[in-house]
Amino acid sequence: MTPRxxxxxxxxxxxxxxxxxxxxxxxxxxFSVVSRPEVVSLAGGMxxxxxxxxxxxxxxxxxxxxxxGAQTLQYGSGQGDPRLRERICDVMALEGITDANPSEVVxxxxxxxxxxxxxxxxxxPGDVILAEGPSYVGALGVFQAAEARVRHVPMxxxxxxxxxxxxxxxxxxxxxxxxxxxxxxxxxxxxxxVTLSEPRRRAIIDLADRYDLLIIEDNPYGLLGxxxxxxxxxRARDSRRVIYLGSFSKTFSPGLRVGWVLAPLAVxxxxxxxxxxQVLCPPSLTQYAVARYLDTQPWREQIKLFTELYRERxxxxxxxxxxxxxxxTTWTRPDGGFYVWLKLPHGLDSKLMQPRAVNAHVAYxxxxxxxxxxxxxxxxxxxxxxxxxxxxxxxxxxxxRVIEAELxxxxxxxxxxxxxxxxxxxxxxxxxxPFGPQVPDVEPFVGPANSDxxxxxx
Ligand SMILES: Cc1ncc(COP(=O)(O)O)c(C=O)c1O
Numbered sequence: 001m002t003p004r005x006x007x008x009x010x011x012x013x014x015x016x017x018x019x020x021x022x023x024x025x026x027x028x029x030x031f032s033v034v035s036r037p038e039v040v041s042l043a044g045g046m047x048x049x050x051x052x053x054x055x056x057x058x059x060x061x062x063x064x065x066x067x068x069g070a071q072t073l074q075y076g077s078g079q080g081d082p083r084l085r086e087r088i089c090d091v092m093a094l095e096g097i098t099d100a101n102p103s104e105v106v107x108x109x110x111x112x113x114x115x116x117x118x119x120x121x122x123x124x125p126g127d128v129i130l131a132e133g134p135s136y137v138g139a140l141g142v143f144q145a146a147e148a149r150v151r152h153v154p155m156x157x158x159x160x161x162x163x164x165x166x167x168x169x170x171x172x173x174x175x176x177x178x179x180x181x182x183x184x185x186x187x188x189x190x191x192x193x194v195t196l197s198e199p200r201r202r203a204i205i206d207l208a209d210r211y212d213l214l215i216i217e218d219n220p221y222g223l224l225g226x227x228x229x230x231x232x233x234x235r236a237r238d239s240r241r242v243i244y245l246g247s248f249s250k251t252f253s254p255g256l257r258v259g260w261v262l263a264p265l266a267v268x269x270x271x272x273x274x275x276x277x278q279v280l281c282p283p284s285l286t287q288y289a290v291a292r293y294l295d296t297q298p299w300r301e302q303i304k305l306f307t308e309l310y311r312e313r314x315x316x317x318x319x320x321x322x323x324x325x326x327x328x329t330t331w332t333r334p335d336g337g338f339y340v341w342l343k344l345p346h347g348l349d350s351k352l353m354q355p356r357a358v359n360a361h362v363a364y365x366x367x368x369x370x371x372x373x374x375x376x377x378x379x380x381x382x383x384x385x386x387x388x389x390x391x392x393x394x395x396x397x398x399x400x401r402v403i404e405a406e407l408x409x410x411x412x413x414x415x416x417x418x419x420x421x422x423x424x425x426x427x428x429x430x431x432x433x434p435f436g437p438q439v440p441d442v443e444p445f446v447g448p449a450n451s452d453x454x455x456x457x458x
Pocket of ligand 1: 109185190247249254257258
């Protein structure tokens with residue numbers, strides 16, 4: 001019988017259980033807003049591709065098709081083009097990975113597909129993944145789709161805290177949880193903007209050894225440092241326990257969708273099987289384009305140009321934050337990459353504040369999107385990679401005014417004790433901790449909460 005009120009989605013009963021768990025990321029939800037010209041977007045992490053030599057790249061791709069059409073427009077190998085895999089090894093050598101063999105590299109459709117492949121290959125539903133708190137939103141989406149459970153490990157200004165990682169490992173062991181791997185972004189973290197210090201790199205590799213822990217090192221920003229040479233990758237220290245994900249999205253172009261995984265041979269075999277099941281092979285044309293770019297264009301100079309541009313934008317962001325943010329607001333000071341992680345004054349909630357910010361024509365990503373457990377409401381991610389410095393200054397000015405207004409409201413309503421503007425408490429509400437308590441003796445929040453270096457200077 002046809003129902004009298006046709007359902008909005010007639011297939012609603014047929015979806016797999018994991019499909020019901022999928023939700024729009026905080027970033028995608030903002031797309032329609034941030035594309036409005038009057039809005040200054042500090043939300044998206046889009047690289048400044050207009051700084052590329054677009055004509056040179058265009059004619060290079062044209063020449064590829066006219067000269068090598070039979071290969072560039074054909075299916076290719078599941079593992080990826082051998083020439084590109086060789087060049088990828090040269091790129092990784094810049095971060096201390098000098099022992100990589102092209103046979104251990106699998107080319108992927110961005111490092112996002114690399115994340116998906118690795119998760120498919122290792123995780124069953126219910127398995128535990130340790131991940132920094134906060135974590136890259138796209139990784140959380142992949143882990144959720146695999147029905148894995150994420151247990152966040154606290155960070156501070158120097159990145160992931162090794163003592164907290166050890167505590168998490170011990171707790172998981174005591175609970176009988178199967179920890180499949182640690183997922184970490186050691187350089188210019190998305191969203192926290194911090195970098196794992198050299199001593200901590202050693203400590204984490206040491207822990208991996210002692211606890212037989214597999215590490216997934218996701219490193220799209222490592223070559224985008226402002227002040228120093230890249231720190232050696234975790235993979236440079238341990239080729240058995242570290243699987244490395246790389247990408248050309250931030251150093252060349254995200255639109256080409258070329259990334260890679262470097263893994264021991266046995267794992268590489270499984271990754272190739274998984275990629276063949278998923279996409280048959282990575283796109284030939286874009287692989288040839290990246291290989292040709294690395295062969296013929298001054299790509300190291302281009303990366304330098306990108307970092308100078310991002311440094312200028314980082315400076316504009318930090319100077320404006322220093323000058324304008326109300327007392328009680330704190331933030332990280334990245335020395336590379338795209339992001340600043342900002343903590344609101346006590347009691348404010350970045351998700352609740354968002355509509356008021358959009359009304360004031362400024363956009364950010366609420367911190368809640370970067371946690372799998374409902375935490376992060378008092379944080380937000382600000383990206384400085386895309387807007388020009390003047391737009392950044394204007395965006396921060398608008399944001400500061402919104403926070404001031406929010407504080408005013410908060411004070412007013414707090415006086416009459418409506419509770420209306422109270423931030424959601426940590427440790428249970430809004431989805432709660434999926435498992436294991438927070439580390440009791442380590443401050444679980446990134447950067448600014450732990451450092452008076454980042455206190456407001458007004
Ligand atoms: C930490 C991290 N990993 C992976 C990705 C995905 O990048 P790709 O474009 O290579 O898929 C991003 C993109 O922003 C990222 O920030």
